[in-house]
Amino acid sequence: MRIYEADLRVVAYGDFTFIDPLDSLEEFVEGIELPPEFVTSPISLNICCDSAAVPENPPLEANVQGNNDFEHNNVGPLPFSRHLHPHDFRLTGACKLTALEITDNDIKVLEEGLRPFGNIANDFTLPSLRTLMRYMEAWRIGLSRHFPVIHFPTFRLGNCIPELILAIAALGAVQALEEHTSRKLYKAARAVALERLQVDRFDSQSAETLVFLLIYSTWARDASVVTEGFELHEPILQYMRGSDVAKHDHSIEQTWIEWALSETERRISFLAFCFFDIHSIIYNRPPSIFTRETHLRLPCSVEEWQATDDQEWAACRQAKPSDPISFKDALESLVTAEAAGWETLPCAFGNLILLHGVLQRIYLQRQLSFGSNLGDQTIHEIHIWQRVSGSDLHPISEHGPIPFTSVAFLTVAYVRTHMDIGPHMLLASRDPKAVASALFSIAPLQRHSNLTSALLHAIHSLSLPVAFGIEHVARSQSILWCCQHAVCALECAIFLSKWLETIATTQMSNPLEPYESHILSSVESVIKEAVDSADWEHMDTPSWFQSPRHMGIAVLKVWSKIFSEKSAWAITVHVGECLNEFAGMYERSFQHMT
Structure with a gap:
C-alpha cells in the first residue's frame, strides 16, 4: 500500500508509511520565516488627508474603450463612477501598490454615491476617513492573500462603486475586531447592492461586491446572516452564467489592462464557486453550480498576476508560454492517466479551485452511496490532486496562505471518503x-x-x-x-x-x-x-x-x-x-x- 503524504516527515513501518508529527519540532519552527504581522504592532497607514498631501504617483491616462469613454481633465475620472471599472485606467509608469489610499475628497464623493440609496440605508453613517482606511488596510494585509481576486497593480478604490468599498470595509472591520461596525457596513453594502441590481446592469463590480458579502455571511455570528448569504447564490449565479469572460481565455491580443479586467472577472467567478462548495461542505447545501458548467480556464501564474507593469507582465508571459488549462479539462484529467504527466499547476489558487471540484464530486457521490466508504477511484483522485498541487504543509509559506488552506481541505476530502x-x-x-x-x-x-x-x-x-x-x-x-x-x-x-x-x-x-x-x-x-x-x-x-x-x-x-x-x-x-x-x-x- 502506498500512502501519499506530500512534504510530510514520515517513517516507514512494514508496508505502511506514517507521519511523525513532532519529529524535529525545533527544526520545523525555526525553519519558518514569520511575516512582519506575526508580531502584534500598529498598522502603518498611508493616509492622505487632502488632495494636496497625496504623494506623487505615475500619471493616469484615460482608457477610452467602448462605453467607458470619459472626459479626461486635470481632475481625473470621477471616483466611484458607474462607467468605470476599478482597473479601468492605463499606467504610463511602473506602479507597485503599497497601500490603499483614499482622500477626504474621495469620502465626499462616496457619500454622494450613497445619497440616492438613503431611503434603504437611512440609519447608516459612513465612518471617518481614518477609520475607513484602517479597515481597508486590515482587509488588504490580513484577508486579500486568502482571496486573490483584486489585481493590486491596477486597482484604485476611487474607481469602485460605493457598495464594493463598503463590503471590503466590512471584512476589514471584522479583521480589526470591530464587529459592531462591520455589521453596519455589511448591512449597508448589502442593501445598496441588491437595490442597484433592480435598476442597473449586473457587472463585475456588482458581482465582486456580492461575493465579498457572501464571504462575510459565511463566517458571521448570527444564523440570520448566514441565511442571507444563501440568498446571494442566485444573483451571483446569474452573473457567472451570463459573463462573457470565457471568450477571452485564448485571446493573445489583449493589453495588460484588458487582461487584468478579464483575469479579475475569472477569479471572481472561481471564488464564488469555492464558497458555494464551502456551503455544501459545512452547511450541507446542494451545489449551486456544477463543475461541468464551469468552462473558464484556471487562473494565471503568480508571476503574471503580480507583475507591476505591462513590460513585466509581457516578460512573464514570454518566459513561460503555455496553453491555458481549463478547469473542466483539469478536473477530468484527475480521473484519467493524463494527469500523471502534469507538473505542478502554476497557481496555488488554481490548485484550491481544482480541489473544490474534487470535493463537489465527493459530495455528489455521497448522495448516491449507501455505504460508509467511497470507492478507491475517489481516493485515487485525491492522491493525484495531492501530487500535482505541491501544497505547502507549513502555515507560513512563500506562496501565501492558500497552499496551507488547500491542505486543510485535502484532509476534509480524505475524511469525507x-x-x-x-x-x-x-x-x-x-x-x-x-x-x-x-x-x-x-x-x-x-x-x-x-x-x-x-x-x-x-x-x-x-x-x-x-x-x-x-x-x-x-x-x-x-x-x-x-x-x-x-x-x-x-x-x-x-x-x-x-x-x-x-x-x-x-x-x-x-x-x-x-x-x-x-x-x-x-x-x-x-x-x-x-x-x-x-x-x-x-x-x-x-x-x-x-x-x-x-x-x-x-x-x-x-x-x-x-x-x-x-x-x-x-x-x-x-x-x-x-x-x-x-x-x-x-x-x-x-x-x-x-
Whole structure:
C-alpha cells in the first residue's frame, strides 16, 4: 500500500508509511520565516488627508474603450463612477501598490454615491476617513492573500462603486475586531447592492461586491446572516452564467489592462464557486453550480498576476508560454492517466479551485452511496490532486496562505471518503448543542487500512497548532489560520475521536494491527505535547492517556481550546463551542457505560 503524504516527515513501518508529527519540532519552527504581522504592532497607514498631501504617483491616462469613454481633465475620472471599472485606467509608469489610499475628497464623493440609496440605508453613517482606511488596510494585509481576486497593480478604490468599498470595509472591520461596525457596513453594502441590481446592469463590480458579502455571511455570528448569504447564490449565479469572460481565455491580443479586467472577472467567478462548495461542505447545501458548467480556464501564474507593469507582465508571459488549462479539462484529467504527466499547476489558487471540484464530486457521490466508504477511484483522485498541487504543509509559506488552506481541505476530502459527515453538519444553526448532538449521532467507523491517509492527515492538522503552541495559536488565529481551518479542524476532530472510540470498543476482540498501534502512538505524542504547552487548569490530563477512548476526549478538548479564545471571526469560536459540547457528550456517555 502506498500512502501519499506530500512534504510530510514520515517513517516507514512494514508496508505502511506514517507521519511523525513532532519529529524535529525545533527544526520545523525555526525553519519558518514569520511575516512582519506575526508580531502584534500598529498598522502603518498611508493616509492622505487632502488632495494636496497625496504623494506623487505615475500619471493616469484615460482608457477610452467602448462605453467607458470619459472626459479626461486635470481632475481625473470621477471616483466611484458607474462607467468605470476599478482597473479601468492605463499606467504610463511602473506602479507597485503599497497601500490603499483614499482622500477626504474621495469620502465626499462616496457619500454622494450613497445619497440616492438613503431611503434603504437611512440609519447608516459612513465612518471617518481614518477609520475607513484602517479597515481597508486590515482587509488588504490580513484577508486579500486568502482571496486573490483584486489585481493590486491596477486597482484604485476611487474607481469602485460605493457598495464594493463598503463590503471590503466590512471584512476589514471584522479583521480589526470591530464587529459592531462591520455589521453596519455589511448591512449597508448589502442593501445598496441588491437595490442597484433592480435598476442597473449586473457587472463585475456588482458581482465582486456580492461575493465579498457572501464571504462575510459565511463566517458571521448570527444564523440570520448566514441565511442571507444563501440568498446571494442566485444573483451571483446569474452573473457567472451570463459573463462573457470565457471568450477571452485564448485571446493573445489583449493589453495588460484588458487582461487584468478579464483575469479579475475569472477569479471572481472561481471564488464564488469555492464558497458555494464551502456551503455544501459545512452547511450541507446542494451545489449551486456544477463543475461541468464551469468552462473558464484556471487562473494565471503568480508571476503574471503580480507583475507591476505591462513590460513585466509581457516578460512573464514570454518566459513561460503555455496553453491555458481549463478547469473542466483539469478536473477530468484527475480521473484519467493524463494527469500523471502534469507538473505542478502554476497557481496555488488554481490548485484550491481544482480541489473544490474534487470535493463537489465527493459530495455528489455521497448522495448516491449507501455505504460508509467511497470507492478507491475517489481516493485515487485525491492522491493525484495531492501530487500535482505541491501544497505547502507549513502555515507560513512563500506562496501565501492558500497552499496551507488547500491542505486543510485535502484532509476534509480524505475524511469525507470514509465518514458521511455532511447531513450532520448543522453549523448554519449557530447552536452548539444542536451541532454537537447531530455530530454525536454519526455511526462508528469501521476499522480498515484504507483509513490510514485520513487518520494521518487528521493527526498532522492537530500537530501543527500544538507545535506552534496552543496558547499562542488560540490568541493569534488570524495570523496562522483562516476560518476554513476551523471548520476543517471540526471534521478532523470528530473523525479522529470516532476512530479512537472504535478502537476502544473492538481492540479486545480484534487486536490492533501494527499500523494501528503506530497511529495510536502518534496521537499520544501529540497529546503529550499539547498537555505540556498549555494551561489546562483543573482538567485531569493524566487520565487522557488511559485508553483510546480517553485519548478521543483529549483530542476534542485540545481542539476546543485552540478555538476557545475570542477571534476576529465568530465561526472559529463557534467551532470551539461545538467541540466542547461534543466532548461533554462523549464524556457523559463514557461515564454512563462505566
